[in-house]
Every structure is written in C-alpha cells, then in structure tokens.
Amino acid sequence: MYTRPERRLLPDPTAESSAFWTGGRDGQLLIHRCRACGRWFHPPAPVCFRCRSLDVGPEPASGRGRVAAFTINRQPWIPGFPPPYAVAMIELADEPDVRLVSNVVDVPVQEMHIGMAVEVFFEQWEDVWLPLFRPATGDAR
Amino acid sequence: MRRVAVVGAGMTAFGEHFGLGIKDLLPMAVSEMAASVDKGLDRADIQAAWFGELTTTDGFPAGILADSCGLLDIPVTRVENACATGNDAVRNATYAVGSGAFDVALVVGADKVRESSARGTFWEWAGLTRDMAWDYPLGLVAPANFALHVARYLHESPATREHMAMVAVKNHRHALPNPKAQLRFEITVEQALNAPVVVAPFGLYDCTPQSDGAAALLLVSEDAVDRYTDHPVWVRGVGLGLDRVMHQHKRDMTTFPPTVKASKAAYAMAGIGPEDVDVAEVHDCFTGVELISYEDLGFADRFMAYKLIEDGVTAIGGAKPVNPSGGLKAKGHPPGATGVAQCVELFEQLRGEAANQVDGARIGLAHNVGGPTAVSAVTVLSNQRD
Structure with missing residues (x-):
C-alpha cells in the first residue's frame, strides 16, 4: 500500500499551470482544452499549439488512462523520495495524444506493465495537489 | 557553398x-x-x-x-x-x-x-535538460527520460535487455585500445544484465559514465x-533536427524524430544514403538509444536494430562498425565535447590512423541526440571530396 514520501519537490504554479496543480482540491484533473478545435493539450499554454486559437482553458478530464511507458527508479535520486518507485507516462482516455508524466502507486513495481488501466488521485502538499495514478477500479474504458 | x-x-x-x-x-x-x-x-x-x-x-x-x-x-x-x-x-x-x-x-x-x-552543479545540469516544473518532481530524472522511450521500444520491438547488454559489451571492447577512453575494461553480457538497476530497463552498464x-x-x-x-x-554534410521537448505529445516513443530529420539533412547535403556509411559514432548515452538510433539513422529497418547487434554488424570487423572509439558508453560523455570528439575519432578513422581502425573507411557519420530527446545533430565526413 502506498504511503506518501517524507518530502516531494514541488512545482511553483504559474498563471497557466495553477488549474492543473490545484484541480485536485475539488477532485478534478484539469487539462487545457482548445474550444476552437476541441482538442486537449498539455502542459497548459495561452495558445493552442495545433490551431493557434487563443480560446483555450482548463476543463475536467476523466482522470482515466493507460500506461504508455514506465520506468522504475531504483536509485535515491531525490532526497526524501525513496526508491523503488514507478515513473510512468499516462495516455489519457480523453485524448490519447495527451500523455502525463506521473507516478503510478498502489501496485507492486514488478506488476507494472504497458497498457495498464489507471486512474488519477491527488496528493496535497501545501497549495499543490499532485495528480498521481493508481490501478483503475472497474472498467477503464 | x-x-x-x-x-x-x-x-x-x-x-x-x-x-x-x-x-x-x-x-x-x-x-x-x-x-x-x-x-x-x-x-x-x-x-x-x-x-x-x-x-x-x-x-x-x-x-x-x-x-x-x-x-x-x-x-x-x-x-x-x-x-x-x-x-x-x-x-x-x-x-x-x-x-x-x-x-x-x-x-x-x-x-x-x-x-x-x-555541490549543486549536477542538479543544475539536470535543470538544463528537463522541465523542472512538470516532470522532475515526480522522478523523471535524465536517465528516466530515456528509460521511458527504451521501455516502450522493448515492448514494441523484438529487442530485449540482452541486446542492450550486447551494445555495452561491444562498446567496452572497442574502448580497450583507445588511450582517450574513460572505461577501458571488458565486460560480459552476464555482468551487464546482473548489474544494479539504475532506472529500469537500464542497469549500470547501460549508462554512460560522467x-x-x-x-x-x-x-x-x-x-x-x-x-x-x-x-x-571533408565535411560532406551537416544537419540539425528538433522535436517537442516534453513527452506529453510524443505519440511514438520508439523513435527520435530529431535524428531522422538531422540525418536526412546531412545525407542530402552529402549526396549519400545510410548504406554508404562505413563507420559511425552514434550517441549511445544509454545502450537502448544506440539501438533506436540504428533505425533512425537508416542503418536498420524499423524494429530490426537487434539483428545488427546480434549479428556483429556494428562491431569492428562487421559491415558497419558503430562507436569504434568506445562511444559515449565507454569513451565517456562530457556533452559539449562529445560531438567534437566523435569527429576527432572519424578524422583518424578516415585517415587510417585510428587506435581501433576500421579497414578502408571512406565515409563516417557522427550523431548526437539530446535535450533530452528534442534535438539531434549529424555530421557526415569523408576522405573523398566528392
């Protein structure tokens, strides 16, 4: 069972990124979406990189996805964040082109696999709600 | 020009x-x-x-x-x-x-x-090659960045960790006669496979030294x-290619598009194709990256890189020797110097003066990929002007 590490290095939310980092307060994974072309993109930016529209903003995504790739960190790279832990690229169910880098927890590292269905949960540190993932319960798609 | x-x-x-x-x-x-x-x-x-x-x-x-x-x-x-x-x-x-x-x-x-x-220099370095805000807090350290690509590559292609180990064994062997190389000792496939894991699928011997x-x-x-x-x-061709810095919208993890773009530009300028390359210095910061680069540079068809290393094609004595200097893996990798040093090796190869000489080499290729996988530069050198 996952226990939060002693310490996490935290991002410094900006005007663009604060929705992403604080959406967890309301249990929402907020991902930027373009209202002109309808496509999701990440990280958040003031302009859609696909169609150049300025009409963009955060919207709640399903929080479900699949592991597109992962690695297991076996060395103590970051003080207070003991290995082993899984760093994964999560392909969002809402838009497979959007891939979040996060940790997948609550699963033994040897059982991690590409294609695994996962869902988001949030871990609060000060004014940041880190979106982390764990194996999905029920049907992933 | x-x-x-x-x-x-x-x-x-x-x-x-x-x-x-x-x-x-x-x-x-x-x-x-x-x-x-x-x-x-x-x-x-x-x-x-x-x-x-x-x-x-x-x-x-x-x-x-x-x-x-x-x-x-x-x-x-x-x-x-x-x-x-x-x-x-x-x-x-x-x-x-x-x-x-x-x-x-x-x-x-x-x-x-x-x-x-x-004391903090190495971490400052790390900041140069990644987006601190998005990836680093979650443990996406530099080797992990490449590990995600190689993990997906192993998932989709027939290549295995054994093939990665063969790259390490080859490049360590190539470094032996090179007086400039950092790691001048041989290793075995078993040693590579049994070494401590750094970030899966990379063990210690899959990684370049500092x-x-x-x-x-x-x-x-x-x-x-x-x-x-x-x-x-002669500098016959040069090329530079870019891609997204972050992983979020890289749909195909099993290739590095910057390498494809940079090598196409360099081949076009040189008026040659990958089949004409006699010797190459390839950016093997991690063993799996050398395999992926065989395909991106056009030395192998998609997902067929494992055959080149299995058959000894890229070893000295093979048809297309890669990293006769030992590569980043065994010669070492001080990043600003790495690409220049690849050309130093090719200069000696193409003049028949190299410590680990490839017989009759006429065309050489040097390749870097970085940032972590968002930029590539390729240089084609030859002892023939045209």
Whole structure:
C-alpha cells in the first residue's frame, strides 16, 4: 500500500499551470482544452499549439488512462523520495495524444506493465495537489 | 557553398579530471589538434572559433576559450544545443567557412560533468535538460527520460535487455585500445544484465559514465586546405533536427524524430544514403538509444536494430562498425565535447590512423541526440571530396 514520501519537490504554479496543480482540491484533473478545435493539450499554454486559437482553458478530464511507458527508479535520486518507485507516462482516455508524466502507486513495481488501466488521485502538499495514478477500479474504458 | 575540410583534430582523455578546469582542458585539446596538422599550424592563422559547452563551470565560455588559448584577436562564439552541442558547433563553423567569411576556423567542445567546484552543479545540469516544473518532481530524472522511450521500444520491438547488454559489451571492447577512453575494461553480457538497476530497463552498464574533457578540430576552406595537409577529411554534410521537448505529445516513443530529420539533412547535403556509411559514432548515452538510433539513422529497418547487434554488424570487423572509439558508453560523455570528439575519432578513422581502425573507411557519420530527446545533430565526413 502506498504511503506518501517524507518530502516531494514541488512545482511553483504559474498563471497557466495553477488549474492543473490545484484541480485536485475539488477532485478534478484539469487539462487545457482548445474550444476552437476541441482538442486537449498539455502542459497548459495561452495558445493552442495545433490551431493557434487563443480560446483555450482548463476543463475536467476523466482522470482515466493507460500506461504508455514506465520506468522504475531504483536509485535515491531525490532526497526524501525513496526508491523503488514507478515513473510512468499516462495516455489519457480523453485524448490519447495527451500523455502525463506521473507516478503510478498502489501496485507492486514488478506488476507494472504497458497498457495498464489507471486512474488519477491527488496528493496535497501545501497549495499543490499532485495528480498521481493508481490501478483503475472497474472498467477503464 | 565552398567545400570545407577538417585538417587537424585532437582531444584530452575523457575521465575524471578533478584537478583541471575548463580553462586547462581547452588549451590541452587545442595543442593536440595543432600537433596533428600535417604541415603545421600557426595559431595566428585561426580566424574565428566556435565553442560548444553546455554548462559554464569556469565562467563565460567564449572569453575562457579566447583567454586560455591565446585567441584574443578573433571572434569566438559559444554554441549550446543540449547534448547535440558538439556536432552543432561543427555545423556552425562549417557554414562560416563554406560561406567564404573565413578560411580557417577552430571548433572546440568541452564540459566538466565531474565538476567539484559547487555541490549543486549536477542538479543544475539536470535543470538544463528537463522541465523542472512538470516532470522532475515526480522522478523523471535524465536517465528516466530515456528509460521511458527504451521501455516502450522493448515492448514494441523484438529487442530485449540482452541486446542492450550486447551494445555495452561491444562498446567496452572497442574502448580497450583507445588511450582517450574513460572505461577501458571488458565486460560480459552476464555482468551487464546482473548489474544494479539504475532506472529500469537500464542497469549500470547501460549508462554512460560522467566525464570531463575537451576536443578540438581545425576546419579550413577548399582554398586553404593545401597549406595544411595532403590528407584532408571533408565535411560532406551537416544537419540539425528538433522535436517537442516534453513527452506529453510524443505519440511514438520508439523513435527520435530529431535524428531522422538531422540525418536526412546531412545525407542530402552529402549526396549519400545510410548504406554508404562505413563507420559511425552514434550517441549511445544509454545502450537502448544506440539501438533506436540504428533505425533512425537508416542503418536498420524499423524494429530490426537487434539483428545488427546480434549479428556483429556494428562491431569492428562487421559491415558497419558503430562507436569504434568506445562511444559515449565507454569513451565517456562530457556533452559539449562529445560531438567534437566523435569527429576527432572519424578524422583518424578516415585517415587510417585510428587506435581501433576500421579497414578502408571512406565515409563516417557522427550523431548526437539530446535535450533530452528534442534535438539531434549529424555530421557526415569523408576522405573523398566528392
């Protein structure tokens, strides 16, 4: 069972990124979406990189996805964040082109696999709600 | 554009140079380069310099090069393009000489990863190659970045960790006769497979060491080449390619598009194809990256890289030797110097003077990918002008 590490290095939310980092307060994974072309993109930016529209903003995504790739960190790279832990690229169910880098927890590292269905949960540190993932319960798609 | 030739090449040994700063390594590499110029080099002949350095461990790079090498009367430009810095410095100098602006240009690359002047240097380095806000807090350290790509590559292709181990074994063996290499010892596939895991699927021997070092080249125009040598090595092609810095929208993890773009540009300029390359120095920062690069450079069809390493094609004695110097894996990887040092190796290969000579090599290719996988630079060299 996952226990939060002693310490996490935290991002410094900006005007663009604060929705992403604080959406967890309301249990929402907020991902930027373009209202002109309808496509999701990440990280958040003031302009859609696909169609150049300025009409963009955060919207709640399903929080479900699949592991597109992962690695297991076996060395103590970051003080207070003991290995082993899984760093994964999560392909969002809402838009497979959007891939979040996060940790997948609550699963033994040897059982991690590409294609695994996962869902988001949030871990609060000060004014940041880190979106982390764990194996999905029920049907992933 | 005028033709451009390499007429001198030299480098320091790569390794842990705790006692030497960038300002010490630079003149060492430049002196060795000057000594390799067949008909001699008067320092006053050098008209401009391009200096590839990723971090500034001794202070302002262009000034340090001018100062430490006695080049105070020429323009010096610092080039920084992540791990593609070295071959991008070669590219910039090639354009300057090719354009007619200069006849004689110096290209230098240097870095100190084993820098001991500041405790935090390695972490500052890390910040240069990744987005601190998005990925790093979750443990996406530099090796993990490449590990995600290689994990997906192993998932989709027939390649296995054993094939990665074979790359490590080959490059360690190639480094043995190279006096400039950092890791001059042989390893076995079993050792590589049983080594401690760094970030899966990379064990210790899948990773480049951290290195300090410098390398230098002298580039001259076709009009000036006879003053320096009767055995020039021609810069036949250069190329640079980019991709998204972050992983979020990279749909295909099993290829590095910057390498594909950079090599296509370099092949087109050289008027050759991948089949014409006799020897290559490929960016094997991690063993799996060498495999993926076989495909991106056109040496192998998609997902067929494992066959090249299995069949010994890329070993010395094979049809297309890769990393005869030992590569980043065993020669070492001080990023700014890495690409320049690849060209030093090819200069020697194409003149038949290399420590680990590839018989009859006529065309060589040098390749960097970095940032972490967002930029690539490729240089094609040949002992034949056309």
